[in-house]
Amino acid sequence: CAKKAKTPKDSSNELAVCRVLLADLEAHQDAWPFLSPVQHKSVPGYRKVIKKPMDFSTIKEKLTNNLYLNLENFIVDVNLVFDNCQRFNEDDSEIGRAGHRMRRFFDKRWTELLQFF
Numbered sequence: 001c002a003k004k005a006k007t008p009k010d011s012s013n014e015l016a017v018c019r020v021l022l023a024d025l026e027a028h029q030d031a032w033p034f035l036s037p038v039q040h041k042s043v044p045g046y047r048k049v050i051k052k053p054m055d056f057s058t059i060k061e062k063l064t065n066n067l068y069l070n071l072e073n074f075i076v077d078v079n080l081v082f083d084n085c086q087r088f089n090e091d092d093s094e095i096g097r098a099g100h101r102m103r104r105f106f107d108k109r110w111t112e113l114l115q116f117f
């Protein structure tokens with residue numbers, strides 16, 4: 001069957017989902033390590049180890065400046081936050097545990113929301 005053409009309406013729906021998801025992430029009690037860029041000057045080794053830093057405020061900036069063309073690009077950046085966290089932090093650490101909890105929350109939330117769009 002013919003693939004449904006991606007109308008601009010779809011992508012604006014998807015971007016509405018991104019805004020809802022980001023608001024939920026920022027409101028989560030375990031979001032504190034991810035709300036702003038890691039200050040690599042006060043976190044030794046971070047800049048060397050993590051090639052593509054990402055955080056929720058940067059994602060919000062990109063969303064505001066229309067740099068996400070669809071939900072997929074947005075999800076790639078959110079997962080980058082959690083992948084960076086797992087790479088740099090021990091699983092059994094304050095920030096490592098926060099990252100795992102946030103990833104579980106995000107995975108649950110966007111699958112819930114997809115039912116509506």
Ligand SMILES: Cn1cc(C(=O)NCCCNC(=O)c2ccc(F)cc2)ccc1=O
Nearest residue numbers: 032033034035038039043084085088089095
């Ligand atoms: C993701 N990641 C974060 C850090 C890190 O040190 N991040 C800053 C924590 C300090 N920030 C806060 O405590 C805070 C921030 C906002 C807020 F509203 C309340 C508290 C280190 C390694 C790493 O991989």
